[in-house]
Amino acid sequence: MLSRLVKEHQDKQSRYKDQQEKRRKEALASVQKLTHTMVDGINLGVETAYENQRKLDQESKKLLSRSTKYMKQTSQWLSLVEGLHNTLKGLGDLEQWAKAIEADMGAVLETLERVHKDSASET
Template sequence: MAPGSRGERSSFRSRRGPGVPSPQPDVTMLSRLLKEHQAKQNERKELQEKRRREAITAATCLTEALVDHLNVGVAQAYMNQRKLDHEVKTLQVQAAQFAKQTGQWIGMVENFNQALKVGHTPYLTTPILGPHWLPPVRLPQV
């Protein structure tokens, strides 16, 4: 090293006083500060990204849980509706069969009544009523 250059430098510092920074910033110190700042920023970004992913995961889980809970009710309502539809169809078939059977019964009763009306004559009813039957008595006219 050249003795003159070192002396100039130390004399320059000594003229400004101890602890006073030199007018030119130290490049290595700025570089180190920049690297520290960038490292902290990267850590914050990673932490923020991690929290964002966790929030998305939690929101997805919550959404799935809510949808599953609602789907249980919807599925139950759907099954109930299917059962009701089946019961309605069964009831319609049974009602149609009942109406048909009722119509047949009504027809049979009407035919029976017609047969009784046709066969209703005094000579047929006398042996049915037997000896206890008395002819109606005429009341005297006033």
């Protein structure tokens, strides 16, 4: 009877160990599945972030290139406008000079007319 009780106890212990091992394997498989699912989700987020970063880098390079081109073009335009401004300034100075000459010539003409009139009246 004692040996039967011992045998029953050992059988129960063996079944209990088998059940525990089966549950441990199931838990381990569940944890692995959960871990893989979480890693896949995280990797998807990381992949999306990496792709967005790559696109931002490309757009930044394009923007820098366009900005540099715009700055060069703006510099050229400024040079052209400055040249035009200087030319117009020179024309303004020329106009002032022409007006001064015209005024002087008017004064000379008036003087010559008076001299001519005075000499005609003396004769």
